[in-house]
Amino acid sequence: MSLIIESLVFSYENTGNKIINDFSAEFSGDRITALTGRNGVGKTTLSRLIMGILEPQSGEIILDGENMKDKTLAERGRLIGYVMQNPARQIFSSSVEEEIDYGLKNLGLSQEEREKRTTQYLEYFGMESYRKSFPFLLSHGEKQRLVLAAILAMKPKYLILDEPTASLDLKRRAFLGEHLKGLDCGVIIISHDAEFIRTYCDEVVAMEKVYE
């Protein structure tokens, strides 16, 4: 399993600056990769390009030999899960279990399979007792775990997390790191957190600003 970025070029229309200027990288799915780089270098922009939320001016994104250009936004969303820096913005359901079930319904899974996966991922993230809870009352760390559970229940090939440790204390950071290590999908973690990267990531891809 691999995610290959080839000669990606992107600029936001309103400014015209080439934020991503001929960027290439290869991520292999059996590792946890840290994506690092200074603030404003384009890490979040790159993840939006990978998800298909933004369109590059040129370049290719290839997941397991399949060019993402040929996929719809929804198909890409199923293949690649994206946890935003502020996961609260991704939550829209009125209960924890509904939040997970929503994506599973979209996959067209049976009731039985949906319930099985919901339970499995809630248990994985230690959230079983929150099943009926109102998601907006959860703590930041719990919201993040809920978003992760909802995404992973759909079994994506890749998972991208944008600065996931930023507002977590040490204990929750370790919990997240251990649980990311146990996944069987490719993981890209956008992070500045040197200690977390050292402990939980297998490789580092560093983005640098390239001037024309």
Ligand SMILES: Nc1ncnc2c1ncn2[C@@H]1O[C@H](COP(=O)(O)OP(=O)(O)O)[C@@H](O)[C@H]1O
């Ligand atoms: N919607 C936007 N329109 C124009 N410029 C943007 C937009 N979003 C981000 N940028 C600019 O693109 C650059 C890269 O931003 P970003 O991808 O958020 O960086 P990072 O995640 O590495 O901190 C920054 O200079 C930022 O100001």
Ligand SMILES: [Mg+2]
């Ligand atoms: Mg960012």
